[in-house]
Amino acid sequence: MTHTSSLELWPIGNCQVSGLIDETGALVWGCVPRVDGDPVFSALLNGEQRDAGIWRFELEGQCSASQRYIRNTPHLLTTLEAKDGSAVEILDFCPRFERSGRMYRPVAYVRIVRPISGTPRIKVVLKPTKNYGAGIADTTHGTNHIRFLTGATSLRLSTDAPVGYIQEGRTFRIEDDTHFFLGPDEPFVGNLREQVRSMEQSTRKYWQNWVRMLAIPLEWQEEVIRCAITLKLCQHEETGAIVAALTTSIPEAAHSERNWDYRYCWIRDSYYTIQALNRLGALDVMEKYLAYLRNIVDGAKGGQIQPLYSVMGESELDETTASYLAGYRGMGPVRRGNAAYKQVQYDCYGQIVLPSVQGFFDQRLLRPATEHDFENLEQVGKMAWAMHDQPDAGLWEFRTRQEVHTYSAVMCWAACDRLANVAHHIGKQDRAQIWRERADAIRGKIEEKAWKENGEGGHYGASFESDYLDASLLQMVELRFLSPDNDRFQQTFAAVEEHLRRGDHMLRYAAEDDFGAPETAFNVCTFWLIEALHLAGRDDEARTLFCTMLSHTTKSGLLSEDLDYETGELWGNFPQTYSLVGVINCAGLLSKSWSEVR
Known part of the structure; x- marks a missing residue:
């Protein structure tokens, strides 16, 4: 799949890591363990070679894509539609909420894929790079996870999707909400489905409450709110x-x-x-x-x-x-x-x-x-x-x-x-x-x-x-x-x-x-x-x-x-x-x- 880079990008983040999602719903830029780290998602700067440094979901027979943020949050919804009427919705966010008396903002990207019509079939393309594009990250896997060795650090994908399908690049039918948590290289604690949904709700609540406290002008409210959220995403909260x-x-x-x-x-x-x-x-x-x-x-x-x-x-x-x-x-x-x-x-x-x-x-x-x-x-x-x-x-x-x-x-x-x-x-x-x-x-x-x-x-x-x-x-x-x-x-x-x-x-x-x-x-x-x-x-x-x-x-x-x-x-x-x-x-x-x- 070829796609020319543009600045039609949608930021997500949690003040520890950030990512940029393009018009196709692909994560094309993201650095770990912080904003000035190694761009494990580097496709934005990889010229026309778009199969490295990327995380995308390919819908079989796809004919259109549309995107919007959930109101007053940096949570992104991307809808992919196929010619036969099948469609999926991708929800992207990075967890951020108070837990155990401190802000939980891990080096993690969360994606939830939901079937919304027809019988959609998708392929997961997840190929992080290492050392500023020097190569594709090496992988190992377990029953429900894949480890990506990205150089100085490593990431673990925990998912309830079939791990073998992801590793082999196979297209498969998606019949229920499917969850992807790409984060620290450590076992995911708890029920993935329940934990990811709870994270999404808590993070959404955090951002909407943050926006609620802003003193915004009467006119251009949506524009000001979106800029304010994005400016906050540009802060590395650990140091300020x-x-x-x-x-x-x-x-x-x-x-x-x-x-x-x-x-x-x-x-x-x-x-x-x-x-x-x-x-x-x-x-x-x-x-x-x-x-x-x-x-x-x-x-x-x-x-x-x-x-x-x-x-x-x-x-x-x-x-x-x-x-x-x-x-x-x-x-x-x-x-x-x-x-x-x-x-x-x-x-x-x-x-x-x-x-x-x-x-x-x-x-x-x-x-x-x-x-x-x-x-x-x-x-x-x-x-x-x-x-x-x-x-x-x-x-x-x-x-x-x-x-x-x-x-x-x-x-x-x-x-x-x-x-x-x-x-x-x-x-x-x-x-x-x-x-x-x-x-x-x-x-x-x-x-x-x-x-x-x-x-x-x-x-x-x-x-x-x-x-x-x-x-x-x-x-x-x-x-x-x-x-x-x-x-x-x-x-x-x-x-x-x-x-x-x-x-x-x-x-x-x-x-x-x-x-x-x-x-x-x-x-x-x-x-x-x-x-x-x-x-x-x-x-x-x-x-x-x-x-x-x-x-x-x-x-x-x-x-x-x-x-x-x-x-x-x-x-x-x-x-x-x-x-x-x-x-x-x-x-x-x-x-x-x-x-x-x-």
Whole structure:
């Protein structure tokens, strides 16, 4: 069976492992024992070779497939129909519920196949790979299970389907609900049918209760809920880290070689994720992430903070190539690791301080911030103060040049500004004065160095050294560096829109970078444009553009990183937290008030 990869994918997960299901109901991407582990389901990046790294159910005579999530959960239902009227329904989920006083979230994928009409016959194709596609996992079996030796770890399939049929690839009639639990290599305890059904019900209840506590806008509720659930799936709950995406090496544009591994915790991306979920009241995600940040700050010992870390806080993420995988649609390379960890990106200091500040003000938190936390944050602030006017790689992570990027300088200002606020709040007026003076000094430097005069006025430049534009300048209002009615912001917004807008979409920058001129729009930048339109009082235009962006989501209601502004095709890693944040933030800004229907 051949099938061309696309980003029409449906995430499942439990904050320990995740998986992506394609339009045929096949599990085509999933890493164990966590998101940055070995992709035992690697078919998404295996070019046209789709019989390795996959788990699918082939319905004899199949003619159609349809999919939907169970309301307010990441539980996926796929219906396969055959020409003779036979049909099956596949329910996919990863267990997550409280058990024995703690969250049960095993390294496990659960699939239940149900006959719903006719006399369906299926074949189970389950071929996990090992060592980044180097080969098919070796197997052994017992009466009701199959063991898959996937390299550093091993998995066990427990099932009430005929094990021999699965091993030999035989087609068989399915006459009753059939259960598949692919998890830790240990005996399955209890009655499989009863236990799996109980897991599904408990997991469904967990997610629906979690959604029930969200403070969502009146309009676009389904879209916001789906993005919120998916953002939560991007958190590795064991440590609190939040990854930028669940995949590696989906190209930013066709044959561009802009293929990067996003299965790591970028301090910047996580800041935006936490900001969006906090607006919805999802404090559980924020609390766990703040614990992760405290560990990162402790590990830095007052020194330089990296742009990204592994979900376990590992600092060295050497970038290599997985040579056995052909890549998305054969467009390699497939990268493992990300050399950006070696870069200096000084915006990260602000992105540590800003979410941490809430701990000093929010009475809902189980662990309020302490004076010791403030002292540690001051060490981060000292680095922001020292580096605010020094060259870095910038938020777009240029690999071959450095400048003093305006966005990084503004984030350093924000770090000092918020530390002044915290110091005042906790009664440390001497420290408040020091941090306010530093914030004011950075503001003065930005106004002097980043503002570029021209014959018709001027605009802020993307860096102190040059006058080119990038979309991050639109964040100067969000960060409270400028007010929306500030004349300099309005001039900058006009310039950014003129130079970077491409129809309904926004480039992050138009200047050539290490790989040439950008070929696709950057989705979060389009959402920043929508926010700026709202701030400028152009709400009708903002709503129209927002609805256009929603029309580009996958059938699962999600977005990747990039979009071809001419064809509308999605590119880049998926699901991209940046982009989902944009949906949540813009829905909150543009929605009618709940009071209008009460």
